[in-house]
Amino acid sequence: MVSIGVWINAFLTLCILSFLYKDNPFFRFAESLFAGMSLGYYIGLANQQTLMPNLFMPLFRDFSGSVVLLIPMALGILLYFRYIPRIAWMARLALAVYIGYYIGVMFLQKLHGEVLPQSRDTILQLRGIAGIDVLWNAVFIAGVISVLLYFYFSAEHKGVLGKVSRVGIWFLMISFGASFGYTIMARISLLMGRFSFLVNDWIRPLMGAS
Amino acid sequence: MNARKLLYVDRRVIYLLVAIGALVPIIRPIGLPTVPTKPVQQLFNKIESLGPDDTVIISFDYGPSSEPELNPMAQSILRHCFQRRVKVLVMALFPLGGVNMAIDQLQAVADEFDDINYGVDFVNLGYKDGAQAAMKRMDISIESLFPADVNGDPTKDMPIMAHARNYDDIAVVISLATGIIGEYWVNLVNAQFGVPVAVGCTAVSAPKYYAYLRAGQMMSLLGGLKGGSEYEKLLVDKYEFARELYEQPEIKITSAMAGMDVQSIVHVIIIVFIIFGNTMYFIMKRQEKAR
Known part of the structure; x- marks a missing residue:
């Protein structure tokens, strides 16, 4: 017995896949439904999983001990003032706090988590290591330098700079090829997921097969 | 002229071949080997x-x-x-x-x-x-x-x-x-x-x-x-x-190991199309040069 949920799931899957033939009202219906449901889901989730346990429940249980929570609550409410033209400017106060916080977080995050460790990783030794590692380190260093020079636009790309940046293009092309291969793998996985559902959860039970 | 026709094959033909390539291993799993990295x-x-x-x-x-x-x-x-x-x-x-x-x-x-x-x-x-x-x-x-x-x-x-x-x-x-x-x-x-x-x-x-x-x-x-x-x-x-x-069976069909059958076959189809497209491109280039 195929449940109504599986039928709805199969119908919406076919609606989305129908776009491969051409754009049509079924596809647009499924697309709009998905967008609307996603928004509704997110609002419900944020309320149930974040606002209730981290804001409202502590305030209800122990107001004096949780009074500091009124500050982020007020900032959150301020954001909605943008819909009242007369006091819309007040929303900027909350935005300023959010932007300031996340700039601070991101600045350290990028510096400690990307710039420094990634720069450190490009400082590689070519002596005192064995065999194939020398070759890989040389390729790595050549790749970093040539790609960086390709993105150096303060001088015309001719002569030595032109030749090195040409090597950089080759490195970039190889990396784009690897990314393309991974992208195909990801998209095929999605297709496989839908086909597997259609075959194993919908068609096979309909035909009475296990 | 024939090369040009082949090169501009309707994209839906490719979709169809990919769909067949994905469906066949789902219906009849092959069990290709997996090597951990x-x-x-x-x-x-x-x-x-x-x-x-x-x-x-x-x-x-x-x-x-x-x-x-x-x-x-x-x-x-x-x-x-x-x-x-x-x-x-x-x-x-x-x-x-x-x-x-x-x-x-x-x-x-x-x-x-x-x-x-x-x-x-x-x-x-x-x-x-x-x-x-x-x-x-x-x-x-x-x-x-x-x-x-x-x-x-x-x-x-x-x-x-x-x-x-x-x-x-x-x-x-x-x-x-x-x-x-x-x-x-x-x-x-x-x-x-x-x-x-x-x-x-x-x-x-x-x-x-x-x-x-x-x-x-x-x-x-x-x-x-x-x-x-x-x-x-x-x-x-x-x-x-x-x-x-x-x-x-219910775990096997949704496992990643079974999914790799589909990946392998569809990748072969796509590689064939990439080789085909590039070959056709060079043939056309040569034909245009000869003209």
């Missing part, structure tokens, strides 16, 4: 080295759109942790469906083990908004960020929370990620708090994670369905229960 082996070895006194975080940072790629990975990692009796904190920092992925996968796998208990061996802490802010808070106190679990029950009374006060108690964070949240675990939590991080990501985002892996900022990377299939293979080779489990 070093980045996947590293996470497997790490979990193997852990025991009942250790705690791991598994963060479900993906939604339904990445389900076919990341569900098999989530299941095999959870099975491995539960088999080793490692304590598991499950959470979700991805808004669109992460918490539902966590609920479904945790329920499916926990039911396979008789002697593990909710709140003692594992807990689902639910979803929390704010990604980086949530990650930073966990360095002070995990319980203060998650005062209640996914069902709204207080976490302070749960025995597992005594083993998970903050990052100092966490042996490894495993982020199953579809977007940028996996990166945050690496460039924020690993960089600033020194917690080992492994990422199981969708294939499309795997290339960017290799830079972190190479720089030693991640201890392991499971890239897409292939990464998931490699982890399953390691689990099946090591444990008898896993071998029997992955032989069950």
Whole structure:
């Protein structure tokens, strides 16, 4: 017995896949439904999983001990003032706090988590290591330098700079090829997921097969 | 002229061939071999080295759109942790469906083990908004960020929370990620708090994670369905229960190892089209030159 949920799931899957033939009202219906449901889901989730346990429940249980929570609550409410033209400017106060916080977080995050460790990783030794590692380190260093020079636009790309940046293009092309291969793998996985559902959860039970 | 006609073949013909290539192995699985790679082996070895006194975080940072790629990975990692009796904190920092992925996968796998208990061996802490802010808070106190679990029950009374006060108690964070949240675990939590991080990501985002892996900022990377299939293979080779489990038809058909049949066949089709397109391009170029 195929449940109504599986039928709805199969119908919406076919609606989305129908776009491969051409754009049509079924596809647009499924697309709009998905967008609307996603928004509704997110609002419900944020309320149930974040606002209730981290804001409202502590305030209800122990107001004096949780009074500091009124500050982020007020900032959150301020954001909605943008819909009242007369006091819309007040929303900027909350935005300023959010932007300031996340700039601070991101600045350290990028510096400690990307710039420094990634720069450190490009400082590689070519002596005192064995065999194939020398070759890989040389390729790595050549790749970093040539790609960086390709993105150096303060001088015309001719002569030595032109030749090195040409090597950089080759490195970039190889990396784009690897990314393309991974992208195909990801998209095929999605297709496989839908086909597997259609075959194993919908068609096979309909035909009475296990 | 014929070459030109072949080159401009209707794209729907390619779609049809890809669809056939994907459907055939789903209906009749082939069982192509899977060979584990070093980045996947590293996470497997790490979990193997852990025991009942250790705690791991598994963060479900993906939604339904990445389900076919990341569900098999989530299941095999959870099975491995539960088999080793490692304590598991499950959470979700991805808004669109992460918490539902966590609920479904945790329920499916926990039911396979008789002697593990909710709140003692594992807990689902639910979803929390704010990604980086949530990650930073966990360095002070995990319980203060998650005062209640996914069902709204207080976490302070749960025995597992005594083993998970903050990052100092966490042996490894495993982020199953579809977007940028996996990166945050690496460039924020690993960089600033020194917690080992492994990422199981969708294939499309795997290339960017290799830079972190190479720089030693991640201890392991499971890239897409292939990464998931490699982890399953390691689990099946090591444990008898896993071998029997992955032989069950309802688990076998949704496993990453079975999915790699589809991947291999469709990749061959696409490679053939790429070679065909390029050959036709050069033939046409030669014809135009001759004219």
